[in-house]
Amino acid sequence: MVLFIGLVDLATGYEFTLSILYLIPIFLTTWIVGLRAGIGIAIASTIAWFFMDIFAGHEYSHPFYRYWEALIKLTIFVIFGAMLSRLKQALARSDERVNRQRERLEATAKLVAVGEVASMLAHQINQPLSAVVNYNKSCLRRLRSGKWEPGVLEEIMEHASEEAARAGAIIQRVREFVRKREPSRSPIDANPMVEDTLSLMRGEAAEHEIDLVFEPASDLPKVDADRVMVEQVIMNLIRNGIEAMRDTPAANRELRVLTAMNDAQFVRISVRDCGHGISADFAQNLFQPFFTTRREGMGLGLSICRSIVEFHDGSLWASANPGGGSSFHFTLPVAPART
Amino acid sequence: MTPVVHVVDDDPGFRDSLRSLLESDGLAVETYADAAEFLARFLPDRPACLLLDVRMPGMSGLQLQEELQTRGMRIPLVFITAHGDVAMAVAAVRRGALDFIEKPFDDEALIGLVRRALETDAEARGAAQRRKDLDARMSTLSARELEVLGRVVDGKLNKIVAEELGIAVKTVEFHRKRIMTKLQAKTTAELINLVVQDRLTRRGH
Numbered sequence: 001m002v003l004f005i006g007l008v009d010l011a012t013g014y015e016f017t018l019s020i021l022y023l024i025p026i027f028l029t030t031w032i033v034g035l036r037a038g039i040g041i042a043i044a045s046t047i048a049w050f051f052m053d054i055f056a057g058h059e060y061s062h063p064f065y066r067y068w069e070a071l072i073k074l075t076i077f078v079i080f081g082a083m084l085s086r087l088k089q090a091l092a093r094s095d096e097r098v099n100r101q102r103e104r105l106e107a108t109a110k111l112v113a114v115g116e117v118a119s120m121l122a123h124q125i126n127q128p129l130s131a132v133v134n135y136n137k138s139c140l141r142r143l144r145s146g147k148w149e150p151g152v153l154e155e156i157m158e159h160a161s162e163e164a165a166r167a168g169a170i171i172q173r174v175r176e177f178v179r180k181r182e183p184s185r186s187p188i189d190a191n192p193m194v195e196d197t198l199s200l201m202r203g204e205a206a207e208h209e210i211d212l213v214f215e216p217a218s219d220l221p222k223v224d225a226d227r228v229m230v231e232q233v234i235m236n237l238i239r240n241g242i243e244a245m246r247d248t249p250a251a252n253r254e255l256r257v258l259t260a261m262n263d264a265q266f267v268r269i270s271v272r273d274c275g276h277g278i279s280a281d282f283a284q285n286l287f288q289p290f291f292t293t294r295r296e297g298m299g300l301g302l303s304i305c306r307s308i309v310e311f312h313d314g315s316l317w318a319s320a321n322p323g324g325g326s327s328f329h330f331t332l333p334v335a336p337a338r339t
Numbered sequence: 340m341t342p343v344v345h346v347v348d349d350d351p352g353f354r355d356s357l358r359s360l361l362e363s364d365g366l367a368v369e370t371y372a373d374a375a376e377f378l379a380r381f382l383p384d385r386p387a388c389l390l391l392d393v394r395m396p397g398m399s400g401l402q403l404q405e406e407l408q409t410r411g412m413r414i415p416l417v418f419i420t421a422h423g424d425v426a427m428a429v430a431a432v433r434r435g436a437l438d439f440i441e442k443p444f445d446d447e448a449l450i451g452l453v454r455r456a457l458e459t460d461a462e463a464r465g466a467a468q469r470r471k472d473l474d475a476r477m478s479t480l481s482a483r484e485l486e487v488l489g490r491v492v493d494g495k496l497n498k499i500v501a502e503e504l505g506i507a508v509k510t511v512e513f514h515r516k517r518i519m520t521k522l523q524a525k526t527t528a529e530l531i532n533l534v535v536q537d538r539l540t541r542r543g544h
Contacts, residue, residue, distance in 0.1 A: 085340050126421050130443035135354035137446035141363040156359050163352050 001025045019049050019073060026081050030202045037087040042077035046070050066245050103228050104200075121174055128167040164279035176314050187222040187310070188337035190259050197234045198257060208242050210253040217260045223332040225312055230332065233316075237271040237328045240301065244275025244326065266314060266331035273330040278318060283319070286318060340455045342386035343367040347403070348419065349378045349395045353442075357390065364450050375396035378406065386464060388415045391479050393431065393439075401431055406466030408435070413463060415456035419444075421432050477537060478522050487514040491527070492534045 001024070008338050022045035030038030051071045060066050077271045142148040142156075198214055205212040234257070252274050262268035276285065287306045302316075309316040315333040321327055344366050348354040349450070350374070358368045371377040373395055393400040400418055407414065418439035420428045428439035440449055472482050480488065483504075490500045501508040524530040 123421050127353050127444060131350075131356035133443045134353070134360040134446070138356070138359040138363040141360075141446065143361070158361070159355060160354070163356065168351065266462045 022046075022073075022077065023050065023080055026077050027084055030081045031088060036079035036080060038080055038085065042074060042081055046074040047209050049073055058181060092249050100196075104231070116131070121170070122221060125167050128163040128170070130165040132167075135163065173315050178276055185224050185226050188225055188227050190220050190223050190332065191216040191270065193227055193231065194234060194257055194259060194269060197231045197238075201238045205238070205242060205255060208251045208253065210242055210245060210255050212238075213256045215256060215258040217258075220261065220267055221257060222335040224335040225332050229308045230312070233330060234269065234271070235318060236301045237330075238303050240328070241271050241273035241275065244273050244277075244279070245277060248274055262331045265334055267334060268331050270319050270323065270327050270329040272321060272327040274321075274323075277320055277324060278326050340385050341367055342388070342460065343369055344453055344457075345369050345371065345377060345381065345387055346413075347371045347374060347389065347391045347395070347400070348392040350392075351374060358427075360446055360449070361453065365449075366453065374403040374406070377403065381412075383412050383414075386457065386460050388417065388437075388460055390417050390419055391451070393418050393427050395421045401427065401434075404431060404434060408455050415459040415463075417452055417456055421451065422492060435463060473533065473537055473540075476522050483519050484521075485516055486536065487511060488518050488530075491515065491518075 022042075026038055026041050028043060029041045050066070053069075054068060059064075060069075085304055139160075140152060140155050156192065172271075194216070195214060198212055202212055238255060239258070245253045245255070254272075254274055256272040258270045259270065260268050262269070287302050306316045309330045313333050314328040317326050319329065341444055344452060346354055346357050346361075348370075349372060350398050354370045359522070361368045368459065369380075371380065374397060377389075391400040391403060398406070405417060407416075414423075416431070417437040418428050418436055420439050420441050425439075425441070428441075432439060437459060438452055440452055472529045486504060487500060490503065495503075495513045497508050501511045504511070519525070519530060522530060522533055524533055
C-alpha cells in the first residue's frame, strides 16, 4: 500500500502532494496491530517518499533540505500514529468502565432482588401459616365448647397439616432458587479492588463529612474471589461505618480501610470506623437476617455479607477498636499459585 | 333469616381455614374465590357482612368495594390484610369499610369484628325497614292532608291553619285526626317526630 501510494505520488507529479495519503496505512496499522507496527509503517512511508522524491527528480536549493523534509514527514507520521493509539486506549478504558458499571448495577439489582424475594417469601409463607393458626383455633374452640365430633376435628387437623406442609414446600422452592446462582471466582488483586470500591464510595463519604482512608499492605498475593460480590461486601461495610458515625463530631469522622495478610492462606480486609461502637446485646444478633437497628432497611446487609464471605471460604467478624468505634474484618483465600 | 359471613379470598387453604374458624363459633359462612364470583352469587336480601382480602388477582378488594358502592349495595366490609398492606387497608376504611384485620390474627379479635359487622348490618337493615314503612304511610296522605301536616309541624294553631287554607276549623281538626291514624301517631309530638325523621332521611339521600 505504501509503495502504491508512492507510485501514485510519483505519477501525479510535483503539483499534487499526495504524501498525506501515507497516513492511511499508518492509521490502519496502528489501529489494528498497535503503535509499534504503526511506527514501522511510518518509517517505511518516509523511506518510500524519500526515494520517490529522488525518482521524481525534485530539485531543492540545497540537497540537505530533502533529508529535512523527510525528517518532518516522519515526525508528523509518528505523532499522528501516537495520538491515534492514545485515542484507542482511552476508548477501550471507557468501554471497560462502562462494563464495570453495568456489572455493579447488576450486582445491586441482585441484592434488591434478594430483598424482594424476602418480602415475597414473607407474604407467601404468611398465607399457609395463618391458615394453620385458624384451623388450630377452630379445633380449640370446638373442644372448649364441648360440642364436637371426632370426625370433624380429624378433618380440620388434616387440613392444618396440609397447610403446614405447604409452607415447607415454599421454603424448599426458595432454597432451590438461591442455589441456582453460580458466582465465578478468579485470582484478583485485593488492593486495586478495594481502591476502586473506595472511589465509588468517596462521594457518599464526603456527603457525611467523612475522611475515607486506604491503608494497603504491600506485596499482597492475589485472592481467589468473585470481584463483584466482594465489592458489594466492602460497600456494605463502608455504608454501615458511615451510618455508625452519624453522631460522631465531624472532626473525628474517619473511616479507614486496611488490607493485610491474615495468615499464610488468607488476606484480610478491614473497615474501621470511629462511630458509636456495638453494644454487647447487639453483638450477638449482628449477623442475624432481619436484625437491624435502623428504622429503614431490612436487616439483611450483614447477613448477606457473611453469606458472600463464607461462600469464599472466608470469615466475617466484628471487633471493638481500642480508641472507640468498631471494626469489621473479612478474609479471602489466597489464590492457588498457577502450576 | 340467619345472617351469613361472606368470605372472598383467592387462597383456597386460607379461605377454608376461615370457614372452619367462623363455623366453630356457630356462624354461617359462604366462601368465594374472587370478586366476580361474589358479585354473581351474592344475595343482597340476606343479613350479612363481608370479609375481603385486599390483594387478589383480577378485581382487587378495593375495586370490589368501589363496585359495591356504585351498585348501591350496602354491606359492612372487613378487610383482611397481610403485613405491609396496612396503607391499603387504611384507604379502604377511609372509603367506608368497617375495619381491617392483619393476618395471622387472633380468633377472638376476628370473631368480635365479624359480630360487630353483623350488628352494623342489622341496624342498617332495621333503619332501612323503618324508613320504608314511614315512606309507605306518608304516601297514603292526600294533598290537602299534606298541606295541613306541614302547617301543624310548623307549630301553627288550628285557627291559623284554617284561615290560611280558607277552610273551617272543624275541617282542620278532622284532617288532623285522619293524619294521625294514617301515620300511626298517638300524640302531636309523635307526629312531629315522624315528619322530622322523614325530612332528615330525605335530605340524606
